[in-house]
Structures are given as structure tokens and as C-alpha cells.
Amino acid sequence: MKILKTQNLVWLLGLIPPVLFLLWWDHQAKQGGTNAHIYVSLAQIVGALRETFSSGELTGAYAASITRAFSGLFIGGILGTTVGALMGLFKPVEWALQPIYNSFRQVPILGWLPLIGLWFGSGDGSKLIIVALSAFYPTVLFTFEGLKQADTSLLDVSRVYRLTPWQSFWKVRWPAALLSIFTGLFQALAFTWISTIGVELLFASGFGLGSLMQSAQLQARLDIVVVCVLFVGLTGILLNTLIRQLSQRLLAWRSVRT
Amino acid sequence: MIKLDALFPSPRPRRQAIRAEGGPTGPGEGQVTRKNAPHPSPLPGLGGSQSGERGRLRLILSIGSPVALLLLWQVVTALKLFPPEVLVSPAAVVAAFGEIIASGELQRHLSESLTRLGWGFGFGATFGLAFGVALALSKTVERIFGPTFQALRQVPVLAFIPMLILLLGIDEVFKVVIIAKAAFFPVALAAYDSIKGLPKSHFEVAALYKTPWWVLVGRILIPATLPNILAGARLSLTRAWLVLVAAELIVADSGLGQMMEMGRQMFRLDIVMVGVIVAGVIGFGLDRLFQLIQAHALRWKAA
Numbered sequence: 260m261k262i263l264k265t266q267n268l269v270w271l272l273g274l275i276p277p278v279l280f281l282l283w284w285d286h287q288a289k290q291g292g293t294n295a296h297i298y299v300s301l302a303q304i305v306g307a308l309r310e311t312f313s314s315g316e317l318t319g320a321y322a323a324s325i326t327r328a329f330s331g332l333f334i335g336g337i338l339g340t341t342v343g344a345l346m347g348l349f350k351p352v353e354w355a356l357q358p359i360y361n362s363f364r365q366v367p368i369l370g371w372l373p374l375i376g377l378w379f380g381s382g383d384g385s386k387l388i389i390v391a392l393s394a395f396y397p398t399v400l401f402t403f404e405g406l407k408q409a410d411t412s413l414l415d416v417s418r419v420y421r422l423t424p425w426q427s428f429w430k431v432r433w434p435a436a437l438l439s440i441f442t443g444l445f446q447a448l449a450f451t452w453i454s455t456i457g458v459e460l461l462f463a464s465g466f467g468l469g470s471l472m473q474s475a476q477l478q479a480r481l482d483i484v485v486v487c488v489l490f491v492g493l494t495g496i497l498l499n500t501l502i503r504q505l506s507q508r509l510l511a512w513r514s515v516r517t
Numbered sequence: 518m519i520k521l522d523a524l525f526p527s528p529r530p531r532r533q534a535i536r537a538e539g540g541p542t543g544p545g546e547g548q549v550t551r552k553n554a555p556h557p558s559p560l561p562g563l564g565g566s567q568s569g570e571r572g573r574l575r576l577i578l579s580i581g582s583p584v585a586l587l588l589l590w591q592v593v594t595a596l597k598l599f600p601p602e603v604l605v606s607p608a609a610v611v612a613a614f615g616e617i618i619a620s621g622e623l624q625r626h627l628s629e630s631l632t633r634l635g636w637g638f639g640f641g642a643t644f645g646l647a648f649g650v651a652l653a654l655s656k657t658v659e660r661i662f663g664p665t666f667q668a669l670r671q672v673p674v675l676a677f678i679p680m681l682i683l684l685l686g687i688d689e690v691f692k693v694v695i696i697a698k699a700a701f702f703p704v705a706l707a708a709y710d711s712i713k714g715l716p717k718s719h720f721e722v723a724a725l726y727k728t729p730w731w732v733l734v735g736r737i738l739i740p741a742t743l744p745n746i747l748a749g750a751r752l753s754l755t756r757a758w759l760v761l762v763a764a765e766l767i768v769a770d771s772g773l774g775q776m777m778e779m780g781r782q783m784f785r786l787d788i789v790m791v792g793v794i795v796a797g798v799i800g801f802g803l804d805r806l807f808q809l810i811q812a813h814a815l816r817w818k819a820a
Contacts, residue, residue, distance in 0.1 A: 272657075273664030298684075350571075354578035359586060365804075366797035367759040370774070372766060373781035373789045378603060453673040460678060461766055469676075476679035484679045492672035499671050 299482040307482035316471065321490060323466035327383075328448075328455040331390025335451070336444055338391070339398025343443075346399070347406025347436070348428065360399060368393050368450075369457045381462040386455075393454035394447035401443025405436030441509055445502040452498055456491055605787045610794075613787035622776070623795070630761060630772040631799075633689070637696025638757045642750055645701040649708025649746075670702040674760050678767060687768045692761070699760040700753040707749020711742040744815055751807045758800050773799070 281301065288300040299307075311317035346353040346360075371389060379385040409432045417427040459469020468487050475483035587607060593599065594606035601609075617623040651658045652666065678695060685691040719741065723733045765774025773796055780788035 269660055270664075272660040273662075275661050276665045351574065351578055354575045355582040358579050358583050362583070362797065362801075365801040366793055367762045367800055369759065369763040369766065370777070370793055370796040373777040374786075374793050376781055377784065377786055377789060453675060456673050457675045457763055460675060461763070472676070472679045476682055479683060481680070481683045484683060488672070488676050488680055491676040492668070495673055496668060496671045 299485070303482045304485050307480070308486045311471075311483060311486060317486065317490070320466055320468045320471040320487075321494075324455050324459065324468040325494075327386060327390055327459075327467060328451045331387055331451045331455065332394045332444070332448055334387070335391035335394025336398050336447055339395040339443070339447070340402045340440060342395075343399040343402025343440075344406060344436075347403045348432070353403070364396055368396075368454055369461065372458065372461050376462065381464055383465055386458040386462055386465070386467075389458045390451050390454050393450040397446040397450060398440070398443045401439045401446070402436065405439025405443075406432055408439070409435040438509065441506065445506055448498060448502060449495075452495055601786070603786070605790065609787045610790045613785070614791045614794075617776075617788065617791065623791070626771055626773050626776045627795070627799070630765065630774070633692050633696060633772065634757055634761050634803075637693045637761070638700045638754055640693065641697035641700025641757065642704045642753055644697070645704030645749075645753070646708050646746065648701070649705035650712060652705070653709045653712035666705070670706060674699045674702075674756070675763055678764060682768060691768075692764055692772075695764050696757045696761050700757040703749045703752040703756060704746065705749075707745050707752075708742065711745035712738065714745075715741055740817075747807075747811045747814060751804065751811065754803055754807055755800065758803060762796055 284298060285301050288298040288303075308317070342356065346356055368389065371392065372385070375385045375388055379388065413431050413435065414427065417431045422430065455467070456469045459465070459467035460473050461469075463470045463473035468491055472484050472487040472491075475481075475487065590604075591607055594604055594609075598604075605613075614623075648662075648666075652662060653659070674695065677698065681691050681695055685694060715738075719737050720733075723737060728736075761772075762774045765772040766778050767774075773792060777789050777792035777796075780786070780792060
């Protein structure tokens, strides 16, 4: 009975660091002088949450960021799957594209921003290109690898049955690659959220959580920044949980680490 | 007939005969051979006879495609299809590269960036390793810090940039802290996971032999977890480089990112392109360097 009780309460230990941190933070905020200037009290943060929420700023920014992330995932995912499939199915395409893919991929994704900004301005178009690019890389890689790793014995069987190339692609290689493609899309989803925040921070004009944070930082409104960080973080955790659940369901029979 | 060939061993003489008849690019049966070839097959003889010609095609394509891209770039700029603010020629990029090397600008920015990376990665990876080990070895530490760690590692590092700017200012401290933060989590996670993943039997054998703890660490823990931890550290380094470039784009008075951002603001496309290329080359070089360290540290595994 006693053991049961302590086990139930053990998770409470995990609350110690955040609670201590909050207490310390609030204490800092209550000190006078420069500290009060920098740290904001918890009450102020709650106030900022209420303020940005009721003005529609927060929901608008959040909707803009989510839309950006998912449109990027959509565009980059479709392009990435197509290119990856072409590379996986046709050797010449693989040989021709692989060096280009590998060299472009070396550039840190946000490092493209100044160049894209010069070409397409600092509007939503440029942001979408970068976010789509961040989804493009993993989907290409995982689609390609998935098609490459198709079981050779299955392919041999499909040859025994004299399947047409289309049949052998559609009935054998594609289903075999599908799991890897999903893994790539899940990775892409995580990347698009990170790059969405990144591009919005860098090109702060327009809407989005990143832009809201950036403008709040320029006005030294730490309370709003903290609210944004909370929402970015919670969304990140939510997306990761979603990805884990989905891949557990889809890839249950494979031992995939997520 | 030929499709069946692929299934049975010793098709080599037959296959060569086909090649002789139809030729690799000719009509008829040669085409069928080529169609079969992309399927990887464990059977002997498949593809072997073609490797010479395919190898050449492969070489031509993999060298040809980047060259073709460069040529296209050169042709487009030579035809002046776009104004120079939109597209500069490869020669102009090379010239800009020479210009900022001669003025010492590139070296200055690069050394600033790499110093930051060194400090940030050093701190982040060291603390990450220590934290991950503590988290894995002690149940108490895990219970107290585990949930916070798991939650924080899922928050994109970039989101902390504005907050840290307000708290720490835009000085060197801020940049090192943000890089350290980016480097911390992959190493910590790798250390935690790999120690947690150790088979219990390792510890049981050690206990049976009454192994002192330092031998346990030196002979069992480190060798068994090093591959994973190094892989985590490599990921850390890549992340740190990405975050560094991003942080420098947002706020910095120097560094590669700042060089690019200044280039953008002054519409110096050539400098921006040099920046993009250098960022890519440095990222690639760092990863390669780490791969070498990894291979060196794990050379006992191959033996």
C-alpha cells in the first residue's frame, strides 16, 4: 500500500526543477534595479498572454506559423518524394542528382536566407521556400533509401512472375518503401517547425510566432517573448508526440527508433 | 528468356553474347538487359559484364551534372538574362572570394565564427555528456531532471534566441550560450540512451568479478557507449553550426552569418554567395573532421 502511494507520487519530483526555476525567476523580477528591468514577473507573463490572446495577435501569429509549417511540409514533401523516387528508381537520375543534392545539403538551411531574400524579397514567398526546402531534404533521402532497400528477393520473385516495370514498382517497391517515406515525412515535420520559427525570426516582417517574438524583443517585452517561447515549445512537444504515436501505429512491426 | 536468365547462375556468357549482338545502346535485346540492370540482385553475373560501361556512365553523370549546372549559370549570366543584382556570374563570385580573402575580411569573420563554435560546442558537449551520464546512472537525478530535460529538448533552440538576447544582451556570452544549448541536447540524449541501453549482464558480470567502479567505467561503460556518444556529438556539431549561422544572421557584429547579412543589406549578391558556399564547405569539413575522429576513436571496433 505504501509502495503504491510513493510510486504514484514519484512523478512529482519532476516538477521540482521547473517550480524552483519559476520561484527563482519571480524572485529576480521582484528585486529592484536592473533585474526588474530584465526579468518580468509571472503575473506580467500571464498578463501578456491575456493581452496578446484577446487582441488576436497570438492566435493570428500561431495560425500563420502553423500554416507556414504545413504548407512547407506539403510542397517540400511532394517535391522531395518525387525527386527521391526518381533517384531511387532510375540509376542515371541518382548519379546525376546525388552530387548536387549532397553539396546543396551541406549549407545550413537558414544560411540560404540572405540569398533567397535577395532573390525573392523578405516576404512570405521566401519564407515558404526555406521551410519547404527543410522538408525537401529528409523526404528525398528517405524516399530514395526506402526504394533502394527494397528486398532483392521480392524483386526476383516479381521477375519470376514477369511483372511489368509498373507492376513491380506499384506492387512491390512502393509498398516496401512506404515506411521509410513516412519516417522521412515525420522528420520533415519536425524540421519544418524549427525552420518556420527560424525564418520568421530572421525575416520578421509579416505574421508568425517568430515575428511576434522578434518584434517583442525589439520593444524589450520579455513577457510576450516568454509567451511565444511557451507556445513554440508546446507545439514542438505536441508535434513530436503526434509523430511518435503515428509512427508507432504505422511502423509497429518494424523496430524503428523515434 | 532473358528475364529467366537473371534468376539462374552462370548467365555471364549468355549476357555477354547479348551485349555483343545488340550493343548496350542498340535496339532489341540490349534494351531488355538495361531494363533489368537497375534492380540490385545478389545473383552472380548480373551487372558484372556491364560494370565497365555503366561505371563510365556513372562517372560522366556524377561529374557532368554539377559541371552542367555551373555552365548553365555561366551561360545565363553571360547572356545577361537577369540584372547583376539578381544573378552574378561564377567569375564574379570567385572575384569576390579573392577580394574578401585579400582584405582579410573572410578570415576575420571565419575565425570569429569558429571561435564561438569551439567555445559553444565545447561547453555544450561537455555539460551534455556529464548530464546525460548522471541522468542515466542515478534514478533520483532521472526522476528530478528527466521530465524537464525531455520537455526542453523538444523546444526548437532558435526560439530561445530573442529571450536570451533580452536576458544576456547581444554580446559574445549570448552566442556561446545559444550554441552550447544547441550542442547540449544531442550529446546528453545520446549518452543517456546508450547507457540506458547497456545490457544488464555487463553490470552483473562486473559485480560478479567485484570490478572496482573506475575499471567498470574505463573498461565497460566507455567502450560500450562511445560509438553512440560520438554519433550524438557529431549531430551536436552540425546543429551548433546551423544555430551559429542563424544566430549570427540575427545579431552579431562579426562572423560568417553577419558577413552574409551585410552582403544582403548592401545587395552584394557575390558576397552572399561566397558566404553560402563557405558555410556549406565549413559545415561539410567539420562533419568530415568529426567522422575522422570517430573512425580513429573507434578503430578497435573494426579489428
